Amino acid sequence: MYTNPSIWQELKYKYQYGGAHIKIIFINVAIFILLNLTLFFDRLLFDSRGRSFILDQILGSSSLTQNLYKPWIAITNLFVHDVSGFSHIFFNMIVLYIFGNIVKDLIGNSKIVPIFLLSGLAGYLIFILAYNIFPPLKAMGSVSICGASGGIMGITFAAVAISPNFELYLLLLGRVKIKWIALFYLFINIIMLQGNNTGGSIAHLGGALMGFIYIKQLRNGVDLGRPFYWLEDWFENIRKPKPKPKMTYKKEEKVVAGENTKQQKSGSKSTVSSSKQEHLDKILDKINLSGYDSLSQEEKSFLFKISQED
DSSP states (O other), X not given: OOOOOOHHHHHHHHHHHSOHHHHHHHHHHHHHHHHHHHHXXXXXXXXXXXXXXXXXXTSEEXXXXXXXXXXXXXXXXXXXXXXXXXXXXXXXXXXXXXXHHHHHHHHOGGGHHHHHHHHHHHHHHHHHHHHHHSHHHHTTOOOEEOOSHHHHHHHHHHHHHHOTTOEEEETTTEXXXXXXXXXXXXXXXXXGXXXXXXXXXXXXXXXXXXXXXHHHHHHTTOOTTGGGHHHHHHHHXXXXXXXXXXXXXXXXXXXXXXXXXXXXXXXXXXXXXHHHHHHHHHHHHHHHHHOGGGSOHHHHHHHHHHHHXX
C-alpha cells in the first residue's frame, strides 16, 4: 500500500532529481525568502539600521574598490533579487526553468551550472567595465546590481545556439521558435539601455553573449566550463546522505528432506527485491529523460516509499 507524498516530499524529490537548474531555482528562492525575513526583522527591531550593511555585503557594485575588498560579491549578486517586489525573481525563475530544461535535454545536466556562472560573471564584468570606461556612466558614481538575469540570459542564448528552431507553446501565440523569443528579449534589453536599469541591461547582454560563445566553443571542442565541473558534482551531491555500512548475519536453517518451503520463500524474496530494483531503475530513467513531473502518482508514491526504507 502506497501513501501519497506531501508537498514537502515532492519538493524534496524535485530538488534532488530535477536537474542543476532546479537547484539554482531553489537556492535563489531560499535566499530571497531569508533576505526578506532578515530585512523585515531588522526593520522591526533596529529601525532598518542594518539594512545598508547587509546589502553592501551581497549586492554587486560598479566600484573597483568595492570589488577589490569584497570579491565575493561577484558571486553573491547572482543569487540576490530585488526585495521590494516579487516580479523580479518570479520572471527570472520562470525563464530559468523553461530554458534550463531545454539545455539539460539537449546537452546534458552538467553544462547548466558552468553556463550560468560564466554568463553571470561575464555580464557582471562587462557591467563594471562599462561604468568605469564610459564618461556618462562613470559620472553616476558607484552603482549596485543584483539578480540572476545575466546567468539566465546565458542559458537562454545557449539553448538558442544549440537548437534555434526548438519550439515552445505560448499562450495566445501557439508554437513559437525559441530564436524569436530570445531575439525579442534581446531587443527589449537594448531598448532598456536608455532606461533606469542601464547596468542590468548591460549585464543581460554580456550574459547572452557568453552563453552563445560557450556553445560555439563547445562545438569546436573547447569546453569553457571544465573548471566548474567539481561544483556541478557538489550541486548533485547536496543532501545525498552517505550510505551506512550494514552488518548482516546469516543463520543456517536445517531443512528436512523434501521440505523446501524456506528455500522457496528465500527465492521469492530475492525475486521481489529484483523486481523492485528494476521498477526503481525505470522510474529514475524516466526522471532523467522527462523530469520528475512526468511521473504518475503511483510512481511518486513508490519512490517516496523506497526512500524511507533502510
